[in-house]
Amino acid sequence: MAALFITFEGIEGTGKSTQITRLEAWLRSRGRSVRVTREPGGSRIGAELRRMLLSLENNDICPRAELFLYLADRAQHVEQVVRPALAAGEIVLCDRFADSTVAYQSAGRGLEEETLDALNAQAVNGQWPDLTILLDLAPEVGLTRALSRNRAEGKTVAEGRFEAESLAFHARVRQGYLRLAERFPRRIRLVDASGSIEEIAEAVRDIVEARLDAG
Ligand SMILES: Nc1ncnc2c1ncn2[C@@H]1O[C@H](COP(=O)(O)OP(=O)(O)OP(=O)(O)O)[C@@H](O)[C@H]1O
C-alpha cells in the first residue's frame, strides 16, 4: 500500500500527540502499517539531542546553536527513520518537523526565514511531508492544556524550555505557523484545535482519508 509522510504541527498543547495516537489507532484498524515518530528525538542520536534541546539547564543556548542542533536531529531522523519507513510502504506520522523550525526559530526567535528555508532543505534532503496537519489554537488555551498535562503527570509545571516561554512568544509562533499555511496551502491543512478531542480526530481522519483515496 502507498506510503505517506504526515507531519503534525502546532504550538504546545494543541493536541499533536493526542491526535497522532488517535490517527494511528484508526489507520491500524484499517489494516495500514504505521510508524509513529517525532522531532526532536526520533532517532538514537536524536534522543541525545532532544535532551540537550529541551532541558531547562540549557537556557543559555544561543539561537543559532539551537537551530543547528534541531537541524542535526532532522538530518539524522530523515535518513535513519523516515526514509526507510516510507521505503517499506509505511505511513509515517511525525510529531513536529521542518515547519516547527520556521515557526519557532523565525517567528519565535527572530532568525531569518530565507536562511531557515535553505537550511531546512539541506536537513530534509528532498523528503518533504506529503501532508501536514496544523493544529491551530490560542496560546492561552494550548499552554493551559500543556501545563495541566504536566501537573497530572507529576512533572514540573513548565517541563521544558518552550513551555517556560512567554505567551507573547507563543502568539508569534502561532502566527508563524499561519503564515506557513498560507505559503504552502497544498501541503499544510489547517485544523481548528479548540474543539473536543473527538471532533478534531474526525476532522483529521477526513483529511487523511481523502488523501489516501486520492492515492
Ligand atoms: N481537544 C482537546 N480538548 C481538551 N484537552 C485536550 C484536547 N486535546 C488534547 N488535550 C489534552 O491537552 C493536553 C495536551 O495535549 P497533547 O499532549 O496531545 O498536546 P501536544 O500538542 O502534543 O503538546 P506538546 O507540544 O507540549 O507536546 C493533554 O493533557 C491532552 O489530554
Ligand SMILES: [Mg+2]
Ligand atoms: Mg506532544
